[in-house]
Amino acid sequence: MTDEIVLEVEHLQTGYGDLKVVRDVSLTVRAGGITVLLGRNGAGKTTTLRAITGLNRTTGGDVRYLGEPLGDVPPHRRVGRGMSYVQEGKRVFHELTIEQNLLLGGLSTGKRKRALAGSVQEIYELFPILGDKRSLPAASMSGGQQQMLAIGQALMAKPKLLILDEPSQGLAPVIVKEVMERVHALKATGIGILLVEQAVQDSVAIADDVSVIEMGRTVLAGAADSVTLDDLQRAYFGGTAA
Numbered sequence: 001m002t003d004e005i006v007l008e009v010e011h012l013q014t015g016y017g018d019l020k021v022v023r024d025v026s027l028t029v030r031a032g033g034i035t036v037l038l039g040r041n042g043a044g045k046t047t048t049l050r051a052i053t054g055l056n057r058t059t060g061g062d063v064r065y066l067g068e069p070l071g072d073v074p075p076h077r078r079v080g081r082g083m084s085y086v087q088e089g090k091r092v093f094h095e096l097t098i099e100q101n102l103l104l105g106g107l108s109t110g111k112r113k114r115a116l117a118g119s120v121q122e123i124y125e126l127f128p129i130l131g132d133k134r135s136l137p138a139a140s141m142s143g144g145q146q147q148m149l150a151i152g153q154a155l156m157a158k159p160k161l162l163i164l165d166e167p168s169q170g171l172a173p174v175i176v177k178e179v180m181e182r183v184h185a186l187k188a189t190g191i192g193i194l195l196v197e198q199a200v201q202d203s204v205a206i207a208d209d210v211s212v213i214e215m216g217r218t219v220l221a222g223a224a225d226s227v228t229l230d231d232l233q234r235a236y237f238g239g240t241a242a
């Protein structure tokens, strides 16, 4: 991890129409670092991600990306500036091969297929199972492998910030660990990762920074190695500010 800040969210407020869901959320993501965003169901994690990616309007506070305030920059421009978002329950194209799925992920870069071949090779180095199965339809892969493919697709756009919403959803515990290990390995590429998770222990184990939100407010934030299980439990069930 470096000191370079990729994303800085300060006192974010957002919601749906008149419904205020996120009232005061702050977090930081550094280059080569993983920030995990935790919180109970309905706490406002996905809504926070939607504001960061421009899908929801920010009604208060600041979102700064690569040092610049994003204001009303529309979602596609954020993608163009290197923000990749793998939404919760992201599905891959089942009938297409693994390689075709990856190539589709690279389309937003505007590069031709031949130029994308190098990027595909890089994904195979990060996720060897995808290389082994490159010619098979995505439907032939397990849930965990499909999740890796969804992440691989997002990486094809060469993002500076990768946002992952619950990649562990619906996966068996042993597969969750594998997906987390792969996400951890991505740090070496130097990108910043913002990870929303329900798998608390597995995600905190790979995180550099942790942020817990409750009812749309940050109730705990700090370096992952300074946050104890007790702190997390208090933040989840006590809701005390830190």
Ligand SMILES: Nc1ncnc2c1ncn2[C@@H]1O[C@H](COP(=O)(O)OP(=O)(O)OP(=O)(O)O)[C@@H](O)[C@H]1O
Pocket: 016, 019, 021, 039, 040, 041, 042, 043, 044, 045, 046, 047, 048
């Ligand atoms: N499209 C929407 N319109 C209105 N309210 C919404 C919408 N999407 C979510 N909400 C509400 O916003 C609140 C926060 O939802 P959000 O999905 O951000 O929570 P979350 O922390 O990501 O939860 P989960 O872990 O269950 O995904 C919930 O009360 C939810 O009902």
